Amino acid sequence: MTTIRRDLSGVLASSMCIGCGACQAADPTISIVLDPVKQIYEPDHVGGPEAAAVCPAVAVDFPGLQARNFPGETPGPFGVVKAVHLAQSTDLERNRRSSSGGIIKELLHHLLADPEVDGIIALGHVEGLDFRPRIVRRAEEIEELPGSIYHNLAQPQALQLLEETEGRFVVVAIPCHLEGLFTYIEARAPHLRSRIHSTVGLLCGWQYSHHALRAICAFKGIDFDDIQDISYRGGGPIGKLVIHTSKGSRSIGRRVDFGYQVAFDRSFNTPRCHVCVNHGNVLADVVVGDAWLPSTVATTTGISIVVSRTAAMADTIDQLFDEGRIRAVPVSEDEIQESQKRNVVYGDFAYAYAEHLDRLGLHRPDMVAPNRVAARLASPRSVERFHDELVRKLRLQQQGRYRLLYLRKGTVELHRHAAKYLRWFGVRILRLKSLTGTRREVSRDLLKGFR
Secondary structure, X not given: OOOXXXXXXXXXXXXXXXXXXXXXXXXXXXXXXXXXXXXXXEEOOOOOHHHHOOOOOOEXXXXXXXXXXXXXXXXXXXXXXXXXXXXXXXXXXXHHHOOOOOHHHHHHHHHHXXXXXXXXXXXXXXXXXXXXXXXXXXXXXXXXXXXXXXXXOOOOHHHHHHHHOOOOEEEEEOHHHHHHHHHHHHHHOHHHHHHEEEEEEEOOOOOEOHHHHHHHHHHHOOOHHHEEEEEOXXXXXXXXXXXXXXXXXXXXXXXXXXXXXXXXXXXXXXXXHHHOOOOOOOOOOEEEEEOOOHHHOOOOOOOEEEEEOOHHHHHHHHHHHHOOOEEEEEOOOHHHHHHHOHHHHOOHHHHHHHHHHHHHOOOOOEEOOHHHHHOOOOOHHHHHHHHHHHHHHHHHHHOOOHHXXXXXXXXXXXXXXXXXXXXXXXXXXXXXXXXXXXXOOOOHHHHOOOO
């Protein structure tokens, strides 16, 4: 295992930073800045052992953090699970404006009404591509919160807000940012635990460098430097990427637009995404994400898969259902894997790629999540091929040669691109797994009331 713990030199060399800001909180001489070549946020210098001790790109103690977050519970491959639901908001407009069914906003409205909650720490739009954690104290502010943000951000403000503000807060975050927050709290500021009322996590696919946005702007003739705001989802279960500039707004289809498929190819992910073993957000009290299932493919609005990791959150989902604020049906843990794909849920590729980086003597985070017992590692040959290709693609991105990547996707990689759509059609539309007896799908009768 190649993990440098004395400072952040390995993190910088490997570009593994995810911008959580834990190092900046531990060492105020560090600032998280956007690297002009890599187009990701990372520390402006290597710091020392104080910064390394709290960095989730150095190490994450999943067993220790889970024991602290869920005392007395035994995590399974999906982490601690009390209940799993398919759900959506009954407020049609809230559903359509949201990324996956409006469930997070329904949860936030419910939690903010709790007398024990003084506010919500969640991303708010500042300007352009800048989104930062802010404190929401009024119900009407919840509706102003953006949906899912796919591009890399610097988020040291979340820890700053907890440090500087008395009260108890609900924290909304993607997996790696919760890893940074809790790692910092355990190492440096245990008193901050009392300021966290609960955590609402997102099931995370991937985060993208700003090269992804630069590429799509190049393909569509959009002035990247004139971006005023951006929305990645909303308007339905798939939604569109909408880029707002001073000249107007441009909508781009996420599923069928070829330029989008190039710009949001895996090579545009932030590098730590490739070794992430926690897409399921195992440290959050409740986790919400898209329910990409054959039984939901015909619906016209978003449906979420909701994983409650505490009894309190499971009760909250039941209460929202009883009050008529959400539609919800209980499902099994199997739907987590089917909805998010086993490669993502169990880290089949990520664990294998981490081992490949070890063989190359390159830095990677030291972390083993509860899903490791169920992982079926990708072959060494496949991860070697991926790494070699990734190195070439990153070089082209950093040179701004996005159109060569477009050409490559349409020629050398076209068969892979087509195979992806054939798999989607076979699994989601033809329901081949059901036909072959591989699995039993959620009955569409259970979802009759869903829109």
